[in-house]
Amino acid sequence: xxxxxxxxxxxxxxxxxxxxxxxxxxxxxxxxxxxxxxxxxxxxxxxxxxxxxxxxxxxxxxxxxxxxxxxxxxxxxxxxxxxxxxxxxxxxxxxxxxxxxxxxxxxxxxxxxxxxxxxxxxxxxxxxxxxxxxxxxxxxxxxxxxxxxxxxxxxxxxxxxxxxxxxxxxxxxxxxxxxxxxxxxxxxxxxxxxxxxxxxxxxxxxxxxxxxxxxxxx
Numbered sequence: 001x002x003x004x005x006x007x008x009x010x011x012x013x014x015x016x017x018x019x020x021x022x023x024x025x026x027x028x029x030x031x032x033x034x035x036x037x038x039x040x041x042x043x044x045x046x047x048x049x050x051x052x053x054x055x056x057x058x059x060x061x062x063x064x065x066x067x068x069x070x071x072x073x074x075x076x077x078x079x080x081x082x083x084x085x086x087x088x089x090x091x092x093x094x095x096x097x098x099x100x101x102x103x104x105x106x107x108x109x110x111x112x113x114x115x116x117x118x119x120x121x122x123x124x125x126x127x128x129x130x131x132x133x134x135x136x137x138x139x140x141x142x143x144x145x146x147x148x149x150x151x152x153x154x155x156x157x158x159x160x161x162x163x164x165x166x167x168x169x170x171x172x173x174x175x176x177x178x179x180x181x182x183x184x185x186x187x188x189x190x191x192x193x194x195x196x197x198x199x200x201x202x203x204x205x206x207x208x209x210x211x212x213x214x215x216x217x218x
Contacts, residue, residue: 048105052105052185072103085179089180101190105182120174124172127151131147
């Protein structure tokens with residue numbers, strides 16, 4: 001488990017036990033990023049960054065816990081796969097409504113980002129089928145870990161894509177990294193994720209600790 005770093009206060013105003021909206025959570029994350037802090041596990045070039053600056057989208061996120069919620073962009077099967085993948089990549093994602101938040105963001109995203117996301121989700125499911133003959137959600141825990149361990153392994157050589165097997169591994173790794181960016185960005189912009197990092201309701205971070213999921217694929 002990564003050691004917790006000292007968190008530097010850069011803004012305050014909320015009480016320790018206050019419950020904040022997703023928009024307020026993201027504002028605190030962006031405040032930290034503006035002060036030079038790196039967002040945990042998410043590259044600034046990832047499409048989720050631009051989406052998280054939209055107040056209109058973030059206001060809709062407060063309805064993600066509704067009992068009658070339905071996906072706006074993903075199919076039911078795609079949402080099931082995303083939910084299972086997210087929970088294995090960042091444990092606690094289901095409680096943080098990560099798949100639902102990603103679906104909301106994708107519903108207003110650019111077509112090329114939507115296509116790339118679906119392509120990545122399909123690739124991980126195809127890998128599960130190739131190895132075990134089942135969709136990812138139907139795998140047992142050991143099988144899920146096996147698929148994600150392989151997918152999260154970065155090719156050792158820059159020349160790896162020149163071979164057929166190397167290209168497949170490079171593509172699978174790229175798909176995994178794409179999904180991880182969406183999942184970690186959605187998770188750490190939630191109250192569950194922020195509190196895991198050490199947030200207690202009265203400040204934004206000037207620096208972030210590392211991921212606290214040694215069992216996750218990060």
